[in-house]
Amino acid sequence: MALKDLFTSILAKPVWEDRAHTVIVGTGAGGATAARVLAAQGVDVLMLEEGAKLVTSERPRDVPGALATTMREGGTQASGDLSPLVVLQGRCVGGSTAINSGIIWRMPEDVREDWIANHGLAELVDAGEMDRIYETIEEELEIEETGERVLGGNSALMAKASAALGLPGKPITRNAARCEASGECLQGCPGENRQSMDTSYVPKAIGDGARLRTHARVDRVWIEGGRAVGVIGQALHPETRKPIGRFQVRAENVVVAAGVVHTPIILRKSGLGGLVGDRFQAHPGAAMLGRFDEPVRMSYGATQGYEIPMRERGFKIESLSLPPEMLAARLPGVGAEWQERMAHLDHYAQWCAQVRMKAHGRIRPGLLGPSISYAPLTEDIAKMQDAAITIGRMLFAVGAREVYPGIDGCPEVLRSVDELEALAATPWKRTQVHLVASHLFGTAVAGADPSRSVVGPDLQSHEVDGLYVMDASVFPTNMGVNPQHAIMTVVFRAAEQLAAKAGARRAA
Numbered sequence: 420m421a422l423k424d425l426f427t428s429i430l431a432k433p434v435w436e437d438r439a440h441t442v443i444v445g446t447g448a449g450g451a452t453a454a455r456v457l458a459a460q461g462v463d464v465l466m467l468e469e470g471a472k473l474v475t476s477e478r479p480r481d482v483p484g485a486l487a488t489t490m491r492e493g494g495t496q497a498s499g500d501l502s503p504l505v506v507l508q509g510r511c512v513g514g515s516t517a518i519n520s521g522i523i524w525r526m527p528e529d530v531r532e533d534w535i536a537n538h539g540l541a542e543l544v545d546a547g548e549m550d551r552i553y554e555t556i557e558e559e560l561e562i563e564e565t566g567e568r569v570l571g572g573n574s575a576l577m578a579k580a581s582a583a584l585g586l587p588g589k590p591i592t593r594n595a596a597r598c599e600a601s602g603e604c605l606q607g608c609p610g611e612n613r614q615s616m617d618t619s620y621v622p623k624a625i626g627d628g629a630r631l632r633t634h635a636r637v638d639r640v641w642i643e644g645g646r647a648v649g650v651i652g653q654a655l656h657p658e659t660r661k662p663i664g665r666f667q668v669r670a671e672n673v674v675v676a677a678g679v680v681h682t683p684i685i686l687r688k689s690g691l692g693g694l695v696g697d698r699f700q701a702h703p704g705a706a707m708l709g710r711f712d713e714p715v716r717m718s719y720g721a722t723q724g725y726e727i728p729m730r731e732r733g734f735k736i737e738s739l740s741l742p743p744e745m746l747a748a749r750l751p752g753v754g755a756e757w758q759e760r761m762a763h764l765d766h767y768a769q770w771c772a773q774v775r776m777k778a779h780g781r782i783r784p785g786l787l788g789p790s791i792s793y794a795p796l797t798e799d800i801a802k803m804q805d806a807a808i809t810i811g812r813m814l815f816a817v818g819a820r821e822v823y824p825g826i827d828g829c830p831e832v833l834r835s836v837d838e839l840e841a842l843a844a845t846p847w848k849r850t851q852v853h854l855v856a857s858h859l860f861g862t863a864v865a866g867a868d869p870s871r872s873v874v875g876p877d878l879q880s881h882e883v884d885g886l887y888v889m890d891a892s893v894f895p896t897n898m899g900v901n902p903q904h905a906i907m908t909v910v911f912r913a914a915e916q917l918a919a920k921a922g923a924r925r926a927a
């Protein structure tokens with residue numbers, strides 16, 4: 420922002436002011452769930468969202484248009500490391516759920532037990548309470564296993580490969596019972612058949628009396644006498660996205676749910692310190708592509724319909740269909756060789772791995788936006804190599820004539836298992852692997868001990884009364900499975916406790 424704009428926006432009268440009992444920053448898995456619970460209990464809720472409310476049927480179907488409209492930095496947000504980690508996040512009503520594949524997993528029991536034993540979170544992740552909430556969410560968000568009718572060629576071929584190698588594969592459970600197999604989850608479900616937050620909990624909360632203001636980017640929490648009393652931010656022009664003036668909201672409670680990258684930025688700019696922005700964790704992923712003699716027909720089917728969970732080896736393999744533009748960009752070769760591959764665009768399968776890495780990164784406010792640093796450990800890259808080689812073996816097991824590993828310094832095209840095994844023989848380096856992360860955790864972790872956490876078991880800040888964090892930032896560890904269901908469940912639980920407190924105050 421130009422210096423002149425900065426002064427104008429700070430000194431000028433706010434372009435708008437508002438009041439609410441509870442103001443919620445962000446409308447992703449965490450923020451929308453908090454709004455859904457609080458509004459249902461009669462709490463006066465105002466949701467603030469930096470991005471736009473998109474009408475699903477009007478969302479761009481082409482990939483560049485879709486990424487520019489819905490994703491943070493058009494999908495180019497990355498860490499500042501020498502080998503950057505691409506960090507994908509949604510920036511629109513619904514947050515990252517508006518662009519995700521709807522994969523649903525309950526929190527694994529070993530993760531729950533670790534949170535109790537090592538982070539003092541017994542109340543937050545009480546088994547009985549979580550089961551009750553899982554069931555509510557599963558019913559409300561139409562959660563169902565992907566049926567054969569919509570599995571599509573990419574996932575069906577992966578099922579065969581899994582069986583061929585004796586791996587524990589299964590169809591993916593998703594919040595998309597009415598899926599019509601368009602393979603376009605990234606661009607937004609054309610028929611609103613996937614229950615992302617923009618089509619489920621945000622409208623539900625509004626139906627229960629909550630309000631929503633879009634193009635409202637919160638800069639900081641307004642704190643008076645050690646208590647949160649509201650938020651201050653910039654109203655953005657809906658087309659240019661440039662700041663058009665300051666806004667402020669007064670509230671009794673502030674819930675920050677701006678996601679793992681932006682929640683710590685808001686907290687740090689509000690004067691909070693300690694572990695804020697530390698313990699950033701992820702499930703970075705990489706993919707391999709295989710070419711087959713027979714058509715695979717990746718363009719028909721659930722975007723992600725089949726998975727092979729291998730948590731004991733530290734990863735999970737998933738089918739991942741690509742829109743044609745992205746698939747074309749991934750094909751190796753130039754000139755006639757590339758054109759020949761392009762002519763067979765229907766003959767490719769792509770499977771990816773999400774790796775439960777042990778590395779902890781860090782997020783801090785930077786001059787031009789969040790500064791992200793993340794360096795995978797040697798053992799993390801070894802897990803990634805194990806996962807990628809397993810995908811290669813699977814592709815060859817079901818007859819791939821070519822496999823494209825996408826690993827720097829290695830052949831672009833593999834034509835036999837022997838060539839693949841040669842790739843397995845030497846440990847890969849971080850600089851060879853192109854990593855992308857969409858499952859993010861930490862940066863405002865929950866815990867009973869204030870010296871080891873940012874928020875308590877009720878997700879209220881240890882430092883500032885009335886300030887809550889309700890998104891994936893509070894997760895003290897990653898999980899090895901897709902996170903949205905666990906995020907919604909943990910937030911649901913904490914929001915119920917907050918609603919009970921608000922009710923008790925109203926009654927007093």
Ligand SMILES: Cc1cc2nc3c(=O)[nH]c(=O)nc-3n(C[C@H](O)[C@H](O)[C@H](O)COP(=O)(O)OP(=O)(O)OC[C@H]3O[C@@H](n4cnc5c(N)ncnc54)[C@H](O)[C@@H]3O)c2cc1C
Nearest residue numbers: 445447449469514515519520521522637890891901902903
């Ligand atoms: C491409 C992709 C595919 C994925 N697939 C799956 C899947 O299939 N299954 C699964 O379980 N998980 C999946 N995930 C991960 C899952 O969507 C996220 O873990 C989850 O949505 C995170 O929830 P959150 O509330 O922490 O943040 P988000 O959902 O990212 O929401 C944060 C919100 O805050 C808003 N915001 C940020 N800063 C500000 C500010 N300063 N002021 C106002 N608003 C702000 C953002 O615009 C956004 O709307 C996927 C993610 C991506 C990106």
Ligand code: SF4
Nearest residue numbers: 598599601602604608
């Ligand atoms: S595959 Fe298509 S129809 Fe199915 S949930 Fe995704 S976007 Fe919706």
